[in-house]
Amino acid sequence: MNISIIAFIVLLIVSLGLFAKNVRTIIRNINLGKALDRNDNKGERFSLMAKVAFGQSKMQARPVVGVLHFIVYAGFIIINLEVLEIVLDGLLGTHRLFAPLGSLYTFLISSFEILALLVLIACVIFLIRRNVLRIKRFFNLEMDGWPRTDANLILITEVLLMSAFILMNAVDAQLQNIGNSHYTNVGDFPISNLLVGMFSNASENSLVMMERGLWWFHIIGIFAFLNYLPYSKHFHILLAFPNVFYSKLTAKGQLTNMEAVKKEVELMFDPNADPYAAAPEPVGEPERFGAKDVTDLTWKQLMDAYTCTECGRCTDVCPANITGKALSPRKILMDTRDRLVEVGKGIDKNGKDFNDGKSLLRDYITEEELLACTSCNACTEACPVNNDPLSVIVDLRRFLIMEESKAPAEWTGMLTNIENNGAPWQFAQADRLKWKDEN
């Protein structure tokens, strides 16, 4: 067997194996979250996924970026059909295995080239937006360091991969021109054809070297990119689909009614309950009210965190953030993800009972951030992948108030008023109809 075929097989197995391992870790981490049933209304869920994930409907709220992003997305998916041929060529030691498709082949590769050029242009525009125009929402505090580097790395990689693909075809075309028998004549492709001239003086030997070099660069790049995904916000290209599928389908204004609380309140309202009965033996760990750490959140909230693309549309429309408050809904989900990754690593190292004494609340997210939220749902409306940062904020608030009795003094007063006189202000319930006789 040819040495390059062996090298290719090893590369393929290692990169797919490594990717599978990292994906399993992410799935394990998501499953650290609490149970939640989101398997209802499958039909509605599928159509939502078709619209929001496949159709990227919410990206189009900002049309220019929406179209550019769609090009990159569609381009990337379609061009990856070419990867199938590349992988088969690598395994079989063939060159352009699908060339016998004839004019269909020429048509397909030509379309891929045009798409590749469009993707390349879009990525360059995205790089300019981030690094030259310096769009404000890419420069919030939570974007400092890795998140901004991550975004640039993704764009640069895509530019390199697309360039390699086009250049490879150009060198290939020159090899066809000079009649190298290994390089099947497949006709001209529109973009690479413009670049063939660059290689007219190169020797046959160096052309073959270049073509092989670009071929390996391209496929190693793709495998490397695949394995970069689990460490990057770019993982959204996979998770966006299940994440939208499992979206909250009820009215945005509806917050969950906590089941644990419901049981207790129902008991208090039950006229047949024996007030002197001994408290029932607690079964297992007592349930925590609200969320202190990531494991108190549901699996869906954890999936949201891994799906977050860090685009910052949520933060851009958040009334608290717009007016200079510490809250950024994007940071809430990025913190959730970073903490979850930390917990996951701890479990890998120290087993299931790992406890590092840290928590999402306070070590990552401050009370000040949580208290700034107006629960207006602008963030959930803006999110292109239907994330729900508001639900995380509410769960953390629940822990603050119900487990720690921590609330701003005015809230304590408001809550006491509701408890005592059924209104957030100190007015007697007996006066509730007085407006009738006033003028």
Added chain:
Amino acid sequence: MSELKVPTMAELMASGQQPDVLFWVGCAGSFDDRAKKITRAFVKILNKAGINFAVLGTEESCTGDPAKRAGNEFLFQMQAMGNIQILNTYEIKSIVTTCPHCFNTLKNEYPELGGNYEVKHHSEFLQELINDGKLTIEGGTFKGKKITFHDPCYLGRANDVYEAPRLLIEKLDAELVEMKRCKSNGLCCGAGGAQMFKETEKGDKEINVERTEEALELKPEIIATGCPFCMTMMTDGIKTKDKEVDVKVYDLAELIAEANDL
């Protein structure tokens, strides 16, 4: 000034009657001086249209919305269960309210706790009255006036009610102008999520000022809204910008009552 007819559930029950709809007044509508005017305006319309309605009066209690949003689920559910007991005892089927927060909570959060009602915001209710011919609006008073509508989050994004308020404004023959951030992109007034009941967190601007400035860019004569808390925030915003003389903030119910000379 004619007397308002406001029957309570207890009174109707005593005389063996059942209302077609319960008007849930809400805490702001009951106690806040500005919001009480909205309540009165809405009742005037109900009286004029001859609607068979009732209020709970002293039997009404906070829905629990601010407690829930602050994080006190326990207090919320205590309030909810108490209210549901009363509503179910009176066999209430249909509720209308002038507060989007009460609207959202009653409509979306009570069913799981055993309270199933058809709940409408007063903008939807008024629109239906007009559609059914039970209410007509005289266009004169507001003809050609420039009105912008501030979408309450708990009416708009939370429950997808965007059209009813706008149809009402158009019925006034007024010129409806839209802010850049409107409908599903509407900017919060700053009061939601129990913010109404505490000082704001540290920042460089108040949310209600940001929103008021956006409205003032349109140079409207009236800022309309459909929420007692948005009312407070926008009115304060107008005061901060020293525009109380030129620009008024009205609830939809007040506009319609005034147009009909009620």
